[in-house]
Amino acid sequence: MHRRKVLKNLIQHGSAWVVLPLIAACSGGSSGSSKEYDLAAITDCADLSGLPEAEISKRNQLAYVEKTPIADNSCDNCQLYLPPTETRKCGGCQLFKGPVKPEAYCTYWAPRVDQG
Template identity: 40%
Template sequence: MDDKRVTRRDFLLRVGALGLAGLGASSLLSACGGGQQQQQTAPQPEAASVDTAAAASADFSCTDVSGLTAEEIQMRESLQYTDHSPYPDKTCSNCQLFIPAESPNQCGACQLIKGPIHPDGYCTSWVQKVS
């Protein structure tokens, strides 16, 4: 007859693994907006103003996803990544998750989304950069 008792060591290992899984899931949910559905209204176009830095950064594109897997492309699409933010105050360059490029007219990176990220871009996981 098999002994089905769980040792204290097995119990602690299982509880620890569950705790780590819960911590990972909560981190993922908080990065994705806490799992709450947010209704967004279409942004109202603002008066056109010419900003030389914005004009310079608009001269290049960060949409080449040829080196990404299907899952990574799906993640970009599910987070609605776009090269040019519809919100003037919410761009990748002022997002906590953005990793800037070494030079100004190059694509940066993101801690959440794989692939090239435009400094003027936006996704639904935008988080205000803490200064």
């Protein structure tokens, strides 16, 4: 609760733009590497060479596989999937960094909820 009061005061007094990036850095917003992994910069969706080891480990812990073993459960119909865009050639996931194939799967698959 105290954190909320501090953030509210910072926003009200216009200081948030200075302090919030520092808070994010201290709370794990940056891994300390010299360059953040950028999915938009990837041109080969199978290339994991720039991905930090911690993110590869996270993919493995979630049992990510490039071809789903369950016919109706794949990344492209998962709520957590980030489809490719005009600026991002590869799909992604909200749970881990790196390219994600639409036909892939992990143990955290959740059915997409269409909003219409």
